[in-house]
Amino acid sequence: MTGLVIDNDEHRLLRESVAKIAAKYGHEYYAERARRGEHIGELWQELGEAGLLGVHLPEEHGGGGAGLTELTIVVEELAAHGIPLLIAVISPAICGSILAAHGSAEMKAEWLPGIADGSRKMAFALTEPDAGSNSHNVATIAREDTDGWVISGGKYYISAADESEALLLVARDGEGAPGGRKPLSLFVVPIDSPGLTLQRIDTELTSPDRQFTVFLDEVRVGPEALIGEAGKGLRQVFAGLNPERILAAALCTGVGRYAVAKARDYACQRQVWSTPIGAHQGIAHPLAESHIAVELARLATMRAAELFDSGRNAAEAANIAKYSAAEAGLKALDQAIQTHGGNGLAREYGLADLWFVIRLMRTAPVSREMVLNFVAQHSLGLPNSY
Incomplete structure (x- = not known):
């Protein structure tokens, strides 16, 4: 196509x-x-x-x-x-x-x-049970001592931790003043560090990349584990968050392309009463709409990547790309399953097992609601909702 x-x-x-x-x-x-x-x-x-x-x-x-x-x-x-x-x-x-x-x-x-x-490989450890989208509310603590840093806390829904050598971990300053926002710092923490344990989270995702809870009990790292400057982690982490959103969008548009292509082939080959089902507008129009939505999301995604590469502020573009791609990819996959009828759920057609992966992208790495909050406040200048 x-x-x-x-x-x-x-x-x-x-x-x-x-x-x-x-x-x-x-x-x-x-x-x-x-x-x-x-x-x-x-x-x-x-x-x-x-x-x-x-x-x-x-x-x-x-x-x-x-x-x-x-x-x-x-x-x-x-x-x-x-x-x-x-x-x-x-x-x-x-x-x-x-x-x-x-x-x-x-x-x-x-x-x-x-x-x-x-x-x-390295996994990214930001999310916590009580600090999902709110990076300021990270509770994992890093305390500096004479030998480096001591880290305690927990991380939640950390992808691919079991196949990674280390975590790129976000922690707050354990010596910060009570109340208010605490300074954040970033660390490279080896997976085999004493005091660090992984607990797998059972999900319905059909993905080789599994999800984990990470427990850190007085995990010691040397001064060389600190990334950049202590207390500057919030600014530093955004060097990764916009790429994360852009790449999540690319994953969604790719699945959208895959789904539309599979549905197109099936709609051309599958015949009912000697007529390919793709000749019927009830099949053709939803697939055409899905293709349009995926292509528009691809444009938004490539534009966000170009802005990032040029050194300009890509935050708005990255959020819009991620939102539009997740919506378009999920719609395309759902329509592809519908086009296949009962076969859409058959393993051999390779569609239904992608549903939870693409559905996850409406929630992660940033939920659609938080994207809408960002656009409302930063793009439209509406009052803050939180």
């Missing part, structure tokens, strides 16, 4: 490279690994060796020296082949971007080459 997003020659070649690798594995590989509780190590390794995971990271640290636009293409094209990888949004995009922007020279040299080639 043609689309509204027109790639330049470099982007077209990049998309073709991703598609060639993704086609070797496909949705069945992704879904079977997820059902068996296994990871997608072979695919991840091949993507890393091809330079696709670190395409946006600095060349001096093993990356491709391109931008978020290029990583957006990688994530979308994988999802368009039925492989929506949450870890691709987390390790290279969030953690890689934060480390590239704020990490020390030593930290960059240690972590970025491995993140770029796929040999190392």
Whole structure:
């Protein structure tokens, strides 16, 4: 299918490279690994060796020296082949971007080459049971002492923690004044640190990237674990949050493309009374609407990535892209399932098992309600609602 997003020659070649690798594995590989509780190590390794995971990271640290636009293409094209990888949004995009922007020279040299080639992974630990969208309300405490830092608290719904070597963790200053907003700091915390434990959260997601609660009981890290400056974490974390939202949007538009393409093929082949069902407007029009919504969301997503790469404020664009893509992707998948009738729920058609993954994107990494709050307050200048 043609689309509204027109790639330049470099982007077209990049998309073709991703598609060639993704086609070797496909949705069945992704879904079977997820059902068996296994990871997608072979695919991840091949993507890393091809330079696709670190395409946006600095060349001096093993990356491709391109931008978020290029990583957006990688994530979308994988999802368009039925492989929506949450870890691709987390390790290279969030953690890689934060480390590239704020990490020390030593930290960059240690972590970025491995993140770029796929040999190392890092999970992002921000969310807490009582501090979902409110980063200011983080309760995990980091106390400085003579040997570094001592961290205590808990994190919730941390994706892919079991397959990562470390957490990029957000904590508040344990010495801050009572009441009001506490300064935040960022740390790289090894998963095997004494006092750190993982507890899996059972979900209905069909994804090789699982969810965890993380418990931190007096976890000690050295001074080198601190990212950037202590107390400057809120500003630093936004180096990862806008990329996270843009890449989440790319994942949604990719699934939307995958769903519409599957439904189109089925509607052309499936016949009732000697007529392809796609000839009926009751089938054709909803699919056309889904295609339009996905293509508009793709434009919004690419625009947000371009703004980010140009160094301009991409917050509004990133939020709008994430909102529109999640809505469009979910609608497209639902309509694809409906087009298939009962077969939409059959495992062999590879649609229904994506529903919870794409439904998650209406809630994470930022809920649709918080996006609407942002747009109402920052875009429209309406009074704050919280």
